[in-house]
Amino acid sequence: MNNTIDPTPTDWNSPEMQKRIAKRYASEKRFKLMGLSAVIMSTAFLIFLLITMLGNGFSGFQQTNAKLEIDFPSMTGGASAQSISGDGADAAIRSMDIAGIVAIAVDNQYGDLAKDMDQTLFSSGADRRVAAMLKADPSLVEQKVVLELPADAAIDTAYKGDGLKKAEELTQILDEKGLLTTEFNLSFLTGSDASDPAEAGIWGAFKGSLMTMVITILLAFPVGVLSALYLEEYAPKNRWTDLIEVSINNLAAVPSIIFGLLGLVVFLSWFNMPRSSALVGGLTLALMTMPIIVIAGRNAVKSVPPSIREAALGVGASPVQVVFHHVLPLALPGILTGTIIGMARALGETAPLLLIGMRAFVPAAPSGFSEPSTVLPVQIYLWSDEVSRAFVEKTSAAIIILLLFLMTMNAVAIYLRNRFETRW
Amino acid sequence: MVEQKSGSNTIENSDSTHKITARNVNVFYDAKQAINDVSIDVDMENVTAFIGPSGCGKSTFLRTINRMNDTIPSARVEGDIRLDGQNIYDPAMDVVQLRARVGMVFQKPNPFPKSIYDNVAYGPKIHGLAANKGELDIIVERSLQRAGLWGEVKDRLSDSGTALSGGQQQRLCIARAIAVDPEVILMDEPCSALDPIATAKIEELIHELRGKYAIIIVTHNMQQAARVSQRTAFFHLGTLVEFGETSNIFTNPQETRTQDYITGRYG
Ligand SMILES: Nc1ncnc2c1ncn2[C@@H]1O[C@H](COP(=O)(O)OP(=O)(O)OP(=O)(O)O)[C@@H](O)[C@H]1O
Ligand SMILES: [Mg+2]
Numbered sequence: 011m012n013n014t015i016d017p018t019p020t021d022w023n024s025p026e027m028q029k030r031i032a033k034r035y036a037s038e039k040r041f042k043l044m045g046l047s048a049v050i051m052s053t054a055f056l057i058f059l060l061i062t063m064l065g066n067g068f069s070g071f072q073q074t075n076a077k078l079e080i081d082f083p084s085m086t087g088g089a090s091a092q093s094i095s096g097d098g099a100d101a102a103i104r105s106m107d108i109a110g111i112v113a114i115a116v117d118n119q120y121g122d123l124a125k126d127m128d129q130t131l132f133s134s135g136a137d138r139r140v141a142a143m144l145k146a147d148p149s150l151v152e153q154k155v156v157l158e159l160p161a162d163a164a165i166d167t168a169y170k171g172d173g174l175k176k177a178e179e180l181t182q183i184l185d186e187k188g189l190l191t192t193e194f195n196l197s198f199l200t201g202s203d204a205s206d207p208a209e210a211g212i213w214g215a216f217k218g219s220l221m222t223m224v225i226t227i228l229l230a231f232p233v234g235v236l237s238a239l240y241l242e243e244y245a246p247k248n249r250w251t252d253l254i255e256v257s258i259n260n261l262a263a264v265p266s267i268i269f270g271l272l273g274l275v276v277f278l279s280w281f282n283m284p285r286s287s288a289l290v291g292g293l294t295l296a297l298m299t300m301p302i303i304v305i306a307g308r309n310a311v312k313s314v315p316p317s318i319r320e321a322a323l324g325v326g327a328s329p330v331q332v333v334f335h336h337v338l339p340l341a342l343p344g345i346l347t348g349t350i351i352g353m354a355r356a357l358g359e360t361a362p363l364l365l366i367g368m369r370a371f372v373p374a375a376p377s378g379f380s381e382p383s384t385v386l387p388v389q390i391y392l393w394s395d396e397v398s399r400a401f402v403e404k405t406s407a408a409i410i411i412l413l414l415f416l417m418t419m420n421a422v423a424i425y426l427r428n429r430f431e432t433r434w
Numbered sequence: 435m436v437e438q439k440s441g442s443n444t445i446e447n448s449d450s451t452h453k454i455t456a457r458n459v460n461v462f463y464d465a466k467q468a469i470n471d472v473s474i475d476v477d478m479e480n481v482t483a484f485i486g487p488s489g490c491g492k493s494t495f496l497r498t499i500n501r502m503n504d505t506i507p508s509a510r511v512e513g514d515i516r517l518d519g520q521n522i523y524d525p526a527m528d529v530v531q532l533r534a535r536v537g538m539v540f541q542k543p544n545p546f547p548k549s550i551y552d553n554v555a556y557g558p559k560i561h562g563l564a565a566n567k568g569e570l571d572i573i574v575e576r577s578l579q580r581a582g583l584w585g586e587v588k589d590r591l592s593d594s595g596t597a598l599s600g601g602q603q604q605r606l607c608i609a610r611a612i613a614v615d616p617e618v619i620l621m622d623e624p625c626s627a628l629d630p631i632a633t634a635k636i637e638e639l640i641h642e643l644r645g646k647y648a649i650i651i652v653t654h655n656m657q658q659a660a661r662v663s664q665r666t667a668f669f670h671l672g673t674l675v676e677f678g679e680t681s682n683i684f685t686n687p688q689e690t691r692t693q694d695y696i697t698g699r700y701g
Contacts, residue, residue, distance in 0.1 A: 247507060317544035320505060321607070325557035325614055326534030335556075336546065
């Protein structure tokens with residue numbers, strides 16, 4: 011037999027070899043370039059998104075106020091500071107017909123102008139603002155004061171440079187007289203949905219999202235992690251577990267709207283749970299998130315080297331001890347990564363929540379898990395559908411809030427992941 | 435392959451003077467037979483060496499003794515293995531307790547990705563062998579000392595066990611195994627990653643441990659087998675070719691295959 015390869019030393023300087031080497035370098039360089047351009051592209055998209063959102067949404071956090079002169083003593087017939095302070099303050103202020111006072115004051119100061127332009131000047135929230143001011147400082151009621159009250163949405167939009175022609179003219183006149191001011195719109199952060207854009211706030215939807223996420227993670231995380239551990243560490247490998255694996259993989263790929271229908275039928279029709287509540291929303295989203303956590307969890311558990319399990323078993327650890335002392339801690343970073351992805355998806359989900367009734371107009375922040383509530387993405391969807399121009403900036407501002415929520419959630423998850431990361 | 439292994443569960447109780455008795459053991463990986471009809475006795479206060487060419491089934495047989503093969507789904511064990519006369523494949527056998535009584539040092543070092551201290555302390559902790567932190571400290575120090583690692587790590591007990599060199603990791607695994615005070619210690623090539631100095635330390639440890647334990651050591655190093663063991667088993671292609679006093683095996687082997695192997699004529 012003479013089939014051995016001729017053992018001449020490799021000639022690294024031969025032309026063929028040189029060509030190979032050049033080719034290797036070139037492909038290395040190509041790959042680096044491709045990776046770099048991919049990163050640059052995605053960064054550019056992200057920056058573009060952030061800049062447009064910030065550009066549009068920033069004004070959503072601001073509110074235009076107009077000055078209004080109110081001569082309380084003449085209009086209230088001389089109400090005293092005492093009468094609207096103390097225990098009965100709220101009732102006393104409520105009985106004052108502030109709406110009427112404001113209407114007369116507006117008529118006195120702006121009557122002709124508003125009529126000429128056929129344009130409301132103040133937001134319907136102005137009355138409430140006056141009431142709040144009186145409550146904070148009862149002595150106002152004995153004075154003639156100039157108050158800064160929220161302007162009507164049309165004027166607000168116009169003052170921010172995006173209004174209708176008529177409103178812009180009016181705004182210009184007011185501005186020249188120095189009657190318009192801008193302030194940080196606190197009520198956007200503390201209020202809930204309203205039909206008047208000047209009053210609409212994000213807090214209701216934010217709280218709804220928060221509560222929905224709490225339900226989702228409380229259900230999806232433990233169930234998902236335990237399923238993953240059971241399937242990987244305990245379940246026998248047979249046809250049934252194969253079937254379960256395929257089902258879970260399919261479940262993760264089911265379009266979210268189907269989960270909405272499922273939630274509608276199961277939670278609302280069968281179990282008669284409260285419509286459009288954070289509870290049902292959370293349950294529905296948990297169904298959707300669970301398969302993602304199970305899949306990520308199984309992969310993370312699978313990637314724990316078998317030698318670690320053997321080492322633990324070898325010193326007499328029971329299977330449960332092996333799982334909870336060794337496998338789970340090592341798999342946790344991977345499980346958390348999967349959970350971030352699942353939760354981020356759930357947070358941004360709109361379609362299934364519309365089906366279980368979360369598209370209802372909810373003018374107050376939910377006070378419990380079974381109260382009607384809405385969530386940020388649904389609120390964004392609802393506002394983006396509004397006719398009034400003032401809702402455009404509200405929509406963008408809501409998107410900023412949603413993104414901030416998302417980033418905070420991810421930051422927490424990444425922090426946890428790094429804490430649990432094992433350095434081999 | 436002709437199968438004529440019946441009555442593999444019959445074993446007289448007179449054999450129970452041995453620490454471990456294995457009778458007619460067969461091990462299969464799916465359909466492939468890795469161990470063919472092996473019978474062996476292991477005594478207390480004795481070191482038994484398993485030698486044989488690579489792939490002959492030494493590790494496979496070793497792992498049947500603490501049922502580590504249970505973790506391999508395709509592995510199937512037939513035959514009878516008894517520890518103190520008790521069938522370890524009896525469904526009533528508590529496998530967790532078995533593995534605490536029969537410790538193991540694996541062929542590849544596999545420290546936990548935890549601190550050196552925690553690596554050694556883990557076994558005693560889960561079995562409640564230390565009443566308090568002070569006792570645990572003593573167990574850890576003594577185990578590391580016996581494994582010949584104490585001097586190198588005493589100032590860095592909180593460093594990760596995986597940050598040690600390969601040989602240090604193997605000694606850490608030995609310390610981890612002896613920390614739970616098993617009755618039998620299975621060592622699968624414990625010195626394959628060690629330098630001569632560390633090897634000498636381990637052999638010294640084996641000598642010292644011999645007084646209290648039954649030890650089985652797999653080794654490719656003939657001199658080591660001759661130095662540390664009282665009895666030697668030579669495996670070839672899944673069968674036990676020869677088993678006897680170490681001095682006899684090395685000076686006066688009965689089988690030509692044994693003779694060829696120990697003189698290095700094949701392997
Ligand atoms: N998990 C497994 N699945 C299938 N076959 C295996 C498995 N482990 C070992 N084998 C086979 O069983 C036979 C014996 O392997 P074993 O690891 O016991 O050999 P060994 O004597 O320990 O060898 P070495 O000295 O190289 O460690 C080999 O043919 C091997 O291919
Ligand atoms: Mg081996």
